[in-house]
Amino acid sequence: MEADRNRALDVLCSSDLAPIVEFVAWSPEPDTYEVKAVDGHIRFERHREDGRYRFTSATIAGRDLLADQDPAKFSPLADELAHGQPSRSTNSYPYAYEHISQIWDHPCAPDLCVVHTAAHRHVTHRGEHGSLDIIQARAPFIASGAGIRRAGIVDRHCRLVDIAPTILALLGVPTITGIGPSGEPTDGLYLSRQDGEAIAGLLDSGQDPPERVVGILLDGANANVLYDAAVNGQAPNIARLMAEGTTFAHGAIATLPTVTLPNHTAILTGCHPGHHGVLHNAWYDRALGRQVVTESRATWQEAMQWLNPGIDTIHSALKRARPDAVTISINETADTGADYSTFELWRRGEVDRLLPDLGSGTPPHTSAEWYSSSAAYQFGTLVDLVALQQTTAIWSGHHLGVDYDTPTFTWVATSLTDGAFHEGGPHSAIARAAIGDTDARIGELMAAVERAGAAGETAYLVVADHGMEQNTEHVTGDWGDALRAAGVVCRDEMSGWLYLGLE
Numbered sequence: 001m002e003a004d005r006n007r008a009l010d011v012l013c014s015s016d017l018a019p020i021v022e023f024v025a026w027s028p029e030p031d032t033y034e035v036k037a038v039d040g041h042i043r044f045e046r047h048r049e050d051g052r053y054r055f056t057s058a059t060i061a062g063r064d065l066l067a068d069q070d071p072a073k074f075s076p077l078a079d080e081l082a083h084g085q086p087s088r089s090t091n092s093y094p095y096a097y098e099h100i101s102q103i104w105d106h107p108c109a110p111d112l113c114v115v116h117t118a119a120h121r122h123v124t125h126r127g128e129h130g131s132l133d134i135i136q137a138r139a140p141f142i143a144s145g146a147g148i149r150r151a152g153i154v155d156r157h158c159r160l161v162d163i164a165p166t167i168l169a170l171l172g173v174p175t176i177t178g179i180g181p182s183g184e185p186t187d188g189l190y191l192s193r194q195d196g197e198a199i200a201g202l203l204d205s206g207q208d209p210p211e212r213v214v215g216i217l218l219d220g221a222n223a224n225v226l227y228d229a230a231v232n233g234q235a236p237n238i239a240r241l242m243a244e245g246t247t248f249a250h251g252a253i254a255t256l257p258t259v260t261l262p263n264h265t266a267i268l269t270g271c272h273p274g275h276h277g278v279l280h281n282a283w284y285d286r287a288l289g290r291q292v293v294t295e296s297r298a299t300w301q302e303a304m305q306w307l308n309p310g311i312d313t314i315h316s317a318l319k320r321a322r323p324d325a326v327t328i329s330i331n332e333t334a335d336t337g338a339d340y341s342t343f344e345l346w347r348r349g350e351v352d353r354l355l356p357d358l359g360s361g362t363p364p365h366t367s368a369e370w371y372s373s374s375a376a377y378q379f380g381t382l383v384d385l386v387a388l389q390q391t392t393a394i395w396s397g398h399h400l401g402v403d404y405d406t407p408t409f410t411w412v413a414t415s416l417t418d419g420a421f422h423e424g425g426p427h428s429a430i431a432r433a434a435i436g437d438t439d440a441r442i443g444e445l446m447a448a449v450e451r452a453g454a455a456g457e458t459a460y461l462v463v464a465d466h467g468m469e470q471n472t473e474h475v476t477g478d479w480g481d482a483l484r485a486a487g488v489v490c491r492d493e494m495s496g497w498l499y500l501g502l503e
Contacts, residue, residue: 004500005111008488012114012479013038019475020120022088022131023065025113027104032058035100037088040065046101048182055097063089066096071157072250073134077224080135081427085119085472092134095159099132099256102195102274105183108283108292109274110497111490113256114479119472122495126425127468129220129258130496139263139464140223141252142238143202144245146210146459153227153242157250160263161196163463164270164314165189167213169198170459171408173321178312183275191312196270202246210459214410214449217267217332218438219260220418221464222426223251226435234432235439237446241460251467257281257494258466261294261303261333264413267463268313268334277308278334284491284499291493294333301346303333313337318409325408328394331387332413340394340404342387353400354386365440367433374430376423380416381437387412388441392448406452412445414438417464425470 005026011017012024013036023037031046040062046053057064065088073092074080083090093099103109115131122128129136141158147170158166168190179193180186190198203209218226227247230239254263255272261281262273269276281295294303312320315327316337329335331342338344345351362368363385370377391412393399420434442462449458480492491499 001111001500004488007486008112008483008490008498008500009036011482011486011488012112017479017482020117020477021479022091022115022117022133025100025115026111027101027109031101033097033101033104035065037065039063039088042066044097046097048184051184051186052181053098053101055101066093068092069094069096071134071138071253072155075138075224075250077228080224085117085469086133088117091118093132094134094137094157094253095255096132099272102272103256103279105274106277106279107287108279108285110283110493111500112498114496114498116496117475118469119475121471121473121476125422126428126471126473127220127421127423127431128471129466129468130494131258131469132256133469135222135469136467137254137258138223138251138467139254140218140221140226140462141248142241142245142460142462144241144460146212146457147203147207148210148245148459149202149204150244151246153247153249155250156248157253158199158248159196159253160255160267160463160465161270161272162199163196163215163252163267163461164191164317165194165196165198166202167215167314167409167461168317170203170210170213171318172209173318191270191317192310193275193308193312194270195272195275208457211457212406212408212410212454213459213461214445215412215461215463216442216445217264217411217413218417218462218464219413219415220421220466220468221435222421222431222468223464225426225431229432229435229439235435237439237443238462241462245460252463254466257496259295259494260418260465263465264332265303265307265334267465268315268332268411269307269311271311275308276311277306278303279306280494280497282494283497284493284502300333301343304336307336314409314411322408326405327409328391328407328411330390330410330412331383331415332411340399342390354390356385356389365437365444367437370420370430370433374420374423376419377416377430377434380419380434383415384438384441387414388444391445395448395452397452406454414441418468421468426468427470
């Protein structure tokens with residue numbers, strides 16, 4: 001195995017592949033990790049201290065590849081635009097040690113994790129994510145409404161794994177003894193396994209805490225672009241939430257890999273992918289001897305079968321403390337414990353009951369130009385219209401023949417921003433159109449909360465599952481041909497997770 005790994009590293013960390021390979025990470029032994037690039041090689045170790053993992057650099061050869069972990073870098077939008085696709089020597093990798101090491105806590109971790117550069121373009125995408133770098137890892141974070149401080153845009157950041165404990169703290173859920181960030185029993189947690197922590201300073205002590213929380217996930221939304229759209233009048237409802245609450249200028253940092261299913265699940269469980277079990281959008285399971293796919297239209301509804309035993313979601317943790325609380329999960333795969341879930345209808349073969357009659361015209365709150373010209377825009381629009389339909393119906397008290405009490409916790413995942421930001425890149429006209437359409441639907445959701453008489457007791461959180469970075473049109477290709485030419489036999493799952501010795 002070591003000889004195969006070294007042969008692969010020689011190829012991947014060569015000057016020929018430097019335009020597309022940022023670095024390669026692996027774990028040669030438990031609690032020991034290495035990262036190599038064309039211009040450096042580091043080795044770091046992990047140990048437990050005071051209930052957390054701590055990290056020490058053991059050796060550094062060449063440049064210290066992970067020296068810059070600044071979560072505030074390339075923010076706001078003007079700073080991002082000024083630096084284009086930053087090189088490996090100027091990029092930032094927030095929480096790099098923690099986010100790299102957690103991968104190898106999962107039995108299906110790859111032999112090598114190849115992280116692509118900021119400039120790399122995947123197929124036709126002009127916007128990309130998946131890397132550890134700050135622009136691809138930075139999601140937006142907005143908290144607003146009942147009980148939330150009106151601090152405006154503040155010079156702060158958080159992590160996506162902090163969202164679940166924060167929501168449970170807002171709802172007054174008592175803490176328990178669970179498994180903490182170091183994998184050891186820990187007091188004062190909100191979930192049975194918890195890597196994140198409740199964000200301090202959001203609550204306004206002069207107000208009553210919220211009775212209800214509505215979480216809205218804008219898949220793949222670049223935080224800098226979203227904030228700029230709100231400030232410039234292109235997203236008035238998001239602007240209203242920002243004005244009436246607190247926005248973290250440097251967003252919420254996604255964990256590695258910065259892709260959909262691992263980070264959707266990280267948000268709802270408060271755990272890193274290596275701990276909650278949904279390791280990637282696809283990976284290779286050595287025990288089963290086959291590929292596992294969680295992110296596809298055929299497998300979304302079954303993704304939570306890979307959740308590790310005993311892992312809480314916000315839904316299950318809230319229901320444990322308050323069995324009468326109504327929780328709903330709209331278009332969200334991480335739905336375990338919810339009273340109502342879109343994907344539960346899918347699992348029961350009843351998802352067709354949700355399909356709306358769109359007629360022949362452009363649906364409401366939809367950019368006609370992009371809806372008529374982009375298949376991805378059409379699909380994302382349909383998904384988000386169905387999400388809005390379900391949410392407003394349940395908040396009205398009746399949906400698909402079932403009566404509902406006013407929800408205590410509502411989670412709504414939207415899709416349009418991800419498809420549009422991929423297609424044109426986050427700095428494109430199609431991306432701005434997607435923000436505008438999504439913002440209008442958020443306005444409809446907020447109106448449903450107001451009609452239910454719950455506006456004064458409801459807090460809102462707006463986040464994403466990862467960021468999105470504008471790539472460079474001419475930096476294309478992959479490392480597969482070079483590996484094959486060097487005689488390296490491997491599986492490459494999701495363009496970067498290499499399982500050596502497997503065809």
